[in-house]
Amino acid sequence: MPRLLLLLVLSTGGLAFADIAPDNLAGCRGKSAGAACRTDDGQPGVCTKTMVSRPDYSEGPPPKYRQVEYLLCAGTSTATARAPSPAPWATGLFLTLLAGLGALFVLRRPRPT
Amino acid sequence: MRLASLARLDFLAPLDAVRSALYRALAPWLRGLYADRPRRVAWMGALSVGTSFALVLAAPLWVLALGPVLLGVPHLVADLRYLVVKPGLHRHFVPASLAAACLVAVGFGAPSVVGLFAMVPAVLAARADGWKKGLALGVWLVLSVCAWRDEYAFLLAFLHAHNLLALALWWRVRPRDGRAAVTVLLVLAGAAALLFGLGDGVIAALGGFSSPGTGTDFTELVASIAPDVEPTLALHLVLSFAFLQSVHYALWVRLIPEDARERPAPRTFRASLQALAQDFGRPLLALACLVALGIAVWGAFDLPGARWGYLRLATFHGYLELAAGAWLWLEGRRPALRPEVAR
Numbered sequence: 001m002p003r004l005l006l007l008l009v010l011s012t013g014g015l016a017f018a019d020i021a022p023d024n025l026a027g028c029r030g031k032s033a034g035a036a037c038r039t040d041d042g043q044p045g046v047c048t049k050t051m052v053s054r055p056d057y058s059e060g061p062p063p064k065y066r067q068v069e070y071l072l073c074a075g076t077s078t079a080t081a082r083a084p085s086p087a088p089w090a091t092g093l094f095l096t097l098l099a100g101l102g103a104l105f106v107l108r109r110p111r112p113t
Numbered sequence: 114m115r116l117a118s119l120a121r122l123d124f125l126a127p128l129d130a131v132r133s134a135l136y137r138a139l140a141p142w143l144r145g146l147y148a149d150r151p152r153r154v155a156w157m158g159a160l161s162v163g164t165s166f167a168l169v170l171a172a173p174l175w176v177l178a179l180g181p182v183l184l185g186v187p188h189l190v191a192d193l194r195y196l197v198v199k200p201g202l203h204r205h206f207v208p209a210s211l212a213a214a215c216l217v218a219v220g221f222g223a224p225s226v227v228g229l230f231a232m233v234p235a236v237l238a239a240r241a242d243g244w245k246k247g248l249a250l251g252v253w254l255v256l257s258v259c260a261w262r263d264e265y266a267f268l269l270a271f272l273h274a275h276n277l278l279a280l281a282l283w284w285r286v287r288p289r290d291g292r293a294a295v296t297v298l299l300v301l302a303g304a305a306a307l308l309f310g311l312g313d314g315v316i317a318a319l320g321g322f323s324s325p326g327t328g329t330d331f332t333e334l335v336a337s338i339a340p341d342v343e344p345t346l347a348l349h350l351v352l353s354f355a356f357l358q359s360v361h362y363a364l365w366v367r368l369i370p371e372d373a374r375e376r377p378a379p380r381t382f383r384a385s386l387q388a389l390a391q392d393f394g395r396p397l398l399a400l401a402c403l404v405a406l407g408i409a410v411w412g413a414f415d416l417p418g419a420r421w422g423y424l425r426l427a428t429f430h431g432y433l434e435l436a437a438g439a440w441l442w443l444e445g446r447r448p449a450l451r452p453e454v455a456r
Contacts, residue, residue: 057331058323060313061345 027073037073045073122383129381150377151292158296158368165359166303169352170315174324176355177334178420182412184362185423186405190393191365192430195373196282196437196448198392208238212436216429225260225267228432229253235436239443249439256435272338273350275431276357279364282438282448286372296368300360307352310345316352328417369448 027037028047039045050072055063136147147153168176196202203209215223215231232253236246260267280300284293306312316322322331331348339350374380380388390398404426412419441448 054332055335055344057335057348060317060322061310061348063332063344063348 024072024074025070028071031071033071039073039075043075045075047071048074050074122386125381125383125386129383132382147379150371151287151290153379154368154371155292155295157371158293159299161363161367162296162299162303162360165356165363166299166306168359169307169356170312171319171321172324173316173321173352173355174327174329174331174334176359177351178324178327178329178416179412180355180359180362181423181427182408182416182419184366185427186401186408188362188365189427189430190389190398190401191369192433194389194392195286195365195369196433196441199373200437200441200446200448202235202437202440205238208234212433216433219429219432220426224264225271225432226257228429229257229260229435231432231436232439235440236443239440241443241445245443249443252439269339271431273354273357275434276354276361278431278434278438279361279369282434283364283369283372285441285447286369287447300357303356303360304353307356308349310349312352328415329420 024040024045027039027045028035031037031047033047033049035047037045037047048071050070051067052070053065054068056066057063136143145152146156165176197209211234212231215227219225219228232249236249236253239246239249256267259270280297284297331351334351335342335344335347338354339347342350370385393401408419408423408426411422438448
């Protein structure tokens with residue numbers, strides 16, 4: 001049973017891969033300008049080229065600053081508000097507690113002699 | 114027949130034969146270094162720290178990109194083995210379940226106060242004096258208030274500090290003498306040298322400030338590891354982090370296992386793997402191997418993606434080190450050792 005607990009921690013940790021939070025940059029990764037995307041908060045948007053000033057450390061400190069073009073997900077004005085969904089971690093916590101209680105119940109059952 | 118051979122780990126026999134031959138050949142010169150465990154751990158520690166420092170000077174971006182992908186999962190396995198399985202923390206079912214629930218929730222994106230809450234069942238379940246428990250709960254409360262007030266700043270501070278937490282846990286595995294202190298001093302000196310920019314000239318000369326093959330650059334790493342800091346100091350913080358992270362892996366994968374082994378003499382690769390399978394059980398070990406292999410293969414195709422994926426997977430382990438460390442401290446026990454060995 002203790003090993004089962006460890007297995008649970010490892011396997012549910014693995015599920016977190018599916019829950020990588022998007023950001024305005026990640027939403028356009030692998031897409032081209034004008035493609036549909038989702039913003040940080042899950043709103044529909046369009047991938048838009050944006051110039052951003054960023055430090056360049058490629059020659060060491062102090063950094064030089066250069067303009068870099070990024071493809072960022074800009075929310076569209078036609079976006080409609082989505083109903084808030086429960087935080088995924090709360091679901092994870094609930095399921096784990098449920099599994100823990102179930103395991104505790106199994107542990108406490110009298111064993112056949 | 115082949116399955117039976119695999120189960121006996123026969124595939125490791127040639128490696129063990131080569132290592133035995135090397136030991137025999139080098140024994141006249143190296144016996145003094147190998148025979149005594151404290152001495153062996155001391156020079157292994159110095160060598161690990163020196164290698165980490167040299168790698169950061171030569172190729173810091175590769176250290177940051179490849180380290181988590183190649184050594185991340187093995188170090189998580191060591192984390193669980195020496196903080197939970199060996200000391201028997203998982204046998205305290207109710208507090209371990211509650212702490213595990215908090216750690217799993219962090220994996221699902223829960224805020225750091227939830228991860229820190231894993232300390233509470235560990236502290237309450239520990240057999241210790243009331244004042245010690247009160248002190249541990251006080252530490253938990255202070256950390257939680259900090260995390261609650263500024264989650265982002267807390268996470269950044271914790272990211273950097275947890276590398277040193279491993280050093281403290283390693284120091285507690287066995288009673289130490291001056292030889293082991295050299296390792297600690299080297300770690301602090303290396304981190305300070307990078308923090309004060311003493312490595313910049315060498316890194317620039319070796320072209321380490323740019324490595325396009327890694328798929329990442331210092332601009333991106335500064336933004337994630339040391340944001341909102343003066344740019345030059347931010348770069349030095351990232352270099353120091355690369356060094357300490359590398360030392361962190363060396364501690365969990367090499368030094369702590371060396372110290373934690375019941376018998377002082379080195380054992381064969383086959384015996385080491387058998388002991389690991391005995392601690393974890395073969396299904397769990399197979400799962401860990403699959404995850405490690407999966408991240409390595411992922412890294413071959415998308416190195417930044419694999420690094421990011423691993424970091425998401427590993428979010429829980431800093432809180433695990435904190436909770437298990439508190440429990441071991443309260444019970445007056447040493448990490449990594451079975452209770453009967455620790456006494």
